[in-house]
């Protein structure tokens with residue numbers, strides 16, 4: 001499940017941020033936007049180019065929750081399990097998606113790298129609960145059946 005790293009792309013990101021080590025956070029953000037996660041090979045490349053240790057880059061990457069060191073699917077589905085969504089039954093939606101995609105709490109990404117299913121704690125759209133997002137697009141008032149339909153549509157598009 002390893003993505004091939006295009007070091008030309010990495011160089012473009014480094015150029016954008018002036019090859020400055022103190023821009024490590026936006027550099028990692030752009031790297032993640034490109035690959036949908038932070039590939040380990042990128043760490044050593046950035047370390048060499050920026051003159052900072054891989055340990056330091058790793059500590060930045062693990063400090064911020066938004067960075068992922070694991071490959072993510074083309075569609076990242078986030079099911080809100082904040083209070084408002086939880087009381088309006090977000091868990092059955094989560095369970096339905098996990099069942100249909102053969103995922104679990106410990107296996108969050110499908111082997112074909114099409115889907116990642118995660119939970120989040122309040123997407124800030126409580127009035128629309130229960131809510132899920134697919135790559136940051138918000139889907140309000142979800143139900144397990146609506147989630148299945150959405151999944152079918154996404155699969156069809158591929």
Ligand code: FES
Pocket residue numbers: 080081082083084085086121122123124125126127129130131
């Ligand atoms: S609790 Fe789900 S959007 Fe706030």
